[in-house]
Amino acid sequence: MTTLLLHCGHARAAVHADDGALLAVLAAQCRPWITAQPATRVPPGTWTVRIGDADAGARVPSRTGASVRLRPDHRLLHLPAPAPCDDTEAAVRPVVRLLRALLRRQLAASGAMFLEAAVLALDGGGLALVGGARAGKTTTLVAALRHLHGTLIANDEISLHLARSEQRTGAEPGVHGQLIARGYPRAIEVRRDALTYLGAAADRLAAAADPGSPPQALSLTPHRLAAALEAPLADAVALSALVLLARGTGRPRLQRLTGPDAAAVADHLTVADSYESWLQPHLPAQDPDPRGADRLLQAVPVWRLTQPLTDLQTSADLLAELAHHPEASR
Known part of the structure; x- marks a missing residue:
C-alpha cells in the first residue's frame, strides 16, 4: 500500500x-x-x-x-x-x-475565514472578486485572466488568513502580506449564457470542458481552465483589495467603499465546509464570525466594480490599475 x-x-x-x-x-x-x-x-x-x-x-x-x-x-x-x-x-x-x-x-479551527470570491494575482498583488451566485465572478475572472495574463488562484470558496508581513510558515516564496487568500482544487463552471461576453476565450473553454458538462454550464478543472487561457496557477496570494461585484449599465466603474458599504463584504463570508456535515461532531466548522468583516476591513481596502458584462475589457483594465494602486481614491 x-x-x-x-x-x-x-x-x-x-x-x-x-x-x-x-x-x-x-x-x-x-x-x-x-x-x-x-x-x-x-x-x-x-x-x-x-x-x-x-x-x-x-x-x-x-x-x-x-x-x-x-x-x-x-x-x-x-x-x-x-x-x-x-x-x-x-x-x-x-x-x-x-x-x-x-x-x-x-x-x-486555526482561525481561517472563508469567502465567496474568485481570486487572481496581477504583478504579485491579489484581487478578490467578491459576490454570490450569478454576480459575475467567473466571467470577470476569465476575462481578467485572458486580457491581463494574470495568475489563477481560485474561482470560488477561498480561505483568508491574517498573517504578519514577514515570513509565514508554509507560504509560497514571495507571498507576504496581511491578508492571504488561498484557493482549493475545485471544479469551475462557466455559465453558457455568459460565453457570449468572453469572445475568443469562449471557444477555448468549450474545447477544454468536460464532455459531461451540465446543459447550463461548461465544467472544467482549474488546471484545464488555466491551460485554455494560458494562465499560470498558484496556491495563494497576498491580497491588495477586495472587489464587490455589481451589475450596472454604462461604462464599468470602480468606487472605494467605506463604513457600512464596505462592511457588506461580511454578507459573503461562509462556512469552511457546507457539504460533509457528518464531519461536524468530529471536526467542527463554526458559522462565520460576525467580527470577520472588521478584520477584513482593517487588512485591505474594499472597492465596488459596477459593470455590464458587455464591456469586460474595460473592467479588466480597471482591475489592472487597482492592482497597482489599491489605496487610490476615485
Missing part, C-alpha cells in the same frame, strides 16, 4: 491506496493548492483516507459521489477502490472533495 501525506497551510491529511498510479493522479489534481509527498509514516492524529476494497466503519451521508465509511476513533475514512476507467480525473474526484472538506475544517 502506498501512502501520501498532504498539506495545505497548517492542515494535513493522508491517503492510503494500493494503486500508486491513482495516487499520482490525485497528487496532480491537488497541486498547487495541496502539496502531496510519499510517506512511510503518518503523524499521530492525522485524518486518513483509505482507498481499497475492505469496508471499515459506519457509512456516512457523504456528498462526494462515493460510498464513505467512518471510524472516528482512528480518524479513518474509507472509500472503495474506483472501477477501472479511462477518466482518471473523475476517479479521484470524490477523494479530492473529501480532502478539501478535511483540510478546510482544520484551517477553520
Whole structure:
C-alpha cells in the first residue's frame, strides 16, 4: 500500500491506496493548492483516507459521489477502490472533495475565514472578486485572466488568513502580506449564457470542458481552465483589495467603499465546509464570525466594480490599475 501525506497551510491529511498510479493522479489534481509527498509514516492524529476494497466503519451521508465509511476513533475514512476507467480525473474526484472538506475544517479551527470570491494575482498583488451566485465572478475572472495574463488562484470558496508581513510558515516564496487568500482544487463552471461576453476565450473553454458538462454550464478543472487561457496557477496570494461585484449599465466603474458599504463584504463570508456535515461532531466548522468583516476591513481596502458584462475589457483594465494602486481614491 502506498501512502501520501498532504498539506495545505497548517492542515494535513493522508491517503492510503494500493494503486500508486491513482495516487499520482490525485497528487496532480491537488497541486498547487495541496502539496502531496510519499510517506512511510503518518503523524499521530492525522485524518486518513483509505482507498481499497475492505469496508471499515459506519457509512456516512457523504456528498462526494462515493460510498464513505467512518471510524472516528482512528480518524479513518474509507472509500472503495474506483472501477477501472479511462477518466482518471473523475476517479479521484470524490477523494479530492473529501480532502478539501478535511483540510478546510482544520484551517477553520486555526482561525481561517472563508469567502465567496474568485481570486487572481496581477504583478504579485491579489484581487478578490467578491459576490454570490450569478454576480459575475467567473466571467470577470476569465476575462481578467485572458486580457491581463494574470495568475489563477481560485474561482470560488477561498480561505483568508491574517498573517504578519514577514515570513509565514508554509507560504509560497514571495507571498507576504496581511491578508492571504488561498484557493482549493475545485471544479469551475462557466455559465453558457455568459460565453457570449468572453469572445475568443469562449471557444477555448468549450474545447477544454468536460464532455459531461451540465446543459447550463461548461465544467472544467482549474488546471484545464488555466491551460485554455494560458494562465499560470498558484496556491495563494497576498491580497491588495477586495472587489464587490455589481451589475450596472454604462461604462464599468470602480468606487472605494467605506463604513457600512464596505462592511457588506461580511454578507459573503461562509462556512469552511457546507457539504460533509457528518464531519461536524468530529471536526467542527463554526458559522462565520460576525467580527470577520472588521478584520477584513482593517487588512485591505474594499472597492465596488459596477459593470455590464458587455464591456469586460474595460473592467479588466480597471482591475489592472487597482492592482497597482489599491489605496487610490476615485
